[in-house]
């Protein structure tokens with residue numbers, strides 16, 4: 001029989017439409033069955049997998065692909081990119097206070113009518129701060145997924161450099177869209193916009209852009225959730241902070257969080273012989289994103305060597321290789 005972890009991984013890859021992972025886990029289940037002496041069952045499973053694969057990717061089988069409900073057009077197309085994430089908060093490893101605060105935002109969003117009838121406004125303007133790879137973008141995806149709303153990523157680079165001189169006008173276009181189409185709007189790498197007014201690099205343009213942004217943010221009474229994310233909180237002008245309903249801080253994972261992440265990402269493989277203590281020590285100083293990539297590398301090595309057993313050495317090497325890539 002498949003292990004509980006394998007079943008979980010199977011269900012997760014199915015719900016995320018990750019066909020490749022689904023087949024990989026299914027093959028692991030078959031291998032597991034074979035090792036347990038259920039050769040016939042294992043063979044049947046492999047045949048079912050091969051038959052399904054032979055039909056080609058599901059997305060190309062003439063089945064209806066999900067049709068995006070909204071697609072930015074015209075001027076907006078260069079300013080917003082839309083996606084419809086299926087991510088849930090439960091997919092993230094989060095420090096308990098942070099999880100509670102995100103759940104609070106969701107609760108207020110879900111109960112907005114109730115709050116509004118009592119003259120109360122739900123939290124809507126959120127600032128996320130913390131080092132790269134700690135889940136700020138993933139949070140925006142999870143909030144959109146939980147609320148079944150589209151995620152609009154604001155293309156800040158385009159906004160500032162491409163339309164130099166017209167940036168405030170472009171910002172207005174974004175805020176108009178935000179009013180018209182309810183969704184989760186992510187201003188990622190927000191520091192590009194909100195750099196300190198006194199910074200030497202800071203010429204008039206950035207200051208004007210920042211001021212317009214602050215004004216738009218303040219005036220905005222839409223139903224959309226506005227999320228600004230930055231890895232450089234020190235670059236932000238303090239004046240920005242009071243315009244947000246909530247400021248959430250992200251940090252690198254501690255050992256318990258790293259373990260949760262590693263176990264979840266290696267769930268489709270056999271990790272029974274891994275010495276977690278040693279592995280966890282090696283995760284120190286790495287971000288969630290780096291640990292996830294190390295898991296992918298370690299898992300690929302296992303699969304490519306026709307095994308399903310993760311070794312301590314394998315994970316340590318993958319983590320070390322990721323650390324080597326740090327700037």
Ligand SMILES: Nc1ncnc2c1ncn2[C@@H]1O[C@H](COP(=O)(O)OP(=O)(O)OP(=O)(O)O)[C@@H](O)[C@H]1O
Pocket residue numbers: 091092093094130131132133134135136137138139188229230231261288289290292
């Ligand atoms: N808290 C987390 N729980 C689970 N996975 C995570 C978490 N944080 C990051 N990841 C993994 O790392 C990837 C990159 O994370 P994300 O883009 O959200 O980081 P970020 O904080 O927005 O970084 P940046 O500042 O570089 O944009 C995610 O897609 C996910 O695979």
